[in-house]
């Protein structure tokens with residue numbers, strides 16, 4: 001059997017080229033499979049709140065690698081020519097993903113969708129460029145996208161460096177607060193100021209702290225505020241909501257019946273009635289659970305059907321121009 005060591009130089013390069021072509025072909029297959037997992041919402045079924053969580057946790061991709069592939073899937077969906085360009089190496093995965101995240105930021109800025117033909121034009125312009133020159137080109141088109149990205153970088157176990165861009169309104173607010181709190185923070189240190197704001201925010205929004213305060217109130221005489229679920233209103237009492245939050249530890253409780261995997265994300269949590277309120281479900285603790293937005297939607301699809309849910313979503317979304 002021929003080993004790498006005794007291949008001729010020509011053969012080594014020729015074989016390598018063939019393998020790279022095969023790698024690209026496989027990459028396209030991977031992208032198609034990811035797209036199908038997304039279409040079937042299979043990542044939700046399997047207990048992941050996003051396709052990204054599925055790609056990193058179940059497939060074992062690094063965050064950057066997962067992100068590049070998912071962005072490329074999204075770009076390929078809208079501009080199908082991208083597939084051929086990736087396959088032939090005219091468009092690298094990292095350029096495709098940069099282009100896609102540029103489109104997303106632009107759409108946010110414009111508060112509306114970019115037409116497919118406009119997207120196709122930019123993809124054509126970026127064909128054959130390296131990741132670095134793609135970055136430069138995008139910076140020329142939209143210089144504001146070059147602004148420093150938000151980050152939180154751990155320095156030691158106990159400290160983190162935080163960086164973000166504040167707009168004029170936020171900066172004016174910060175200056176005003178510095179003056180108001182100058183007695184406790186004469187140097188106007190930002191870290192002290194933000195610590196104070198975070199404490200205030202947690203007192204207001206942390207369900208665990210709210211529930212503890214409520215219990216203190218109940219222990220005082222002449223004040224009744226035990227969690228009640230007898231109301232016929234759609235509104236779930238705050239005390240019940242906070243109890244559910246505490247019981248579910250602030251995490252999505254969706255569980256894949258096949259593998260037993262629990263989603264567990266802390267993002268975008270909503271209160272879900274296991275038996276829907278519209279179908280007579282009560283506000284009892286036993287009928288309530290925390291679900292992330294996407295798993296809540298999946299649960300709603302199971303009860304009300306895709307057709308009804310899709311028509312609701314379509315009504316709230318503007319049309320995409322071609």
Ligand SMILES: [Zn+2]
Pocket residue numbers: 047048049252253254263264265291292293294295
């Ligand atoms: Zn979830």
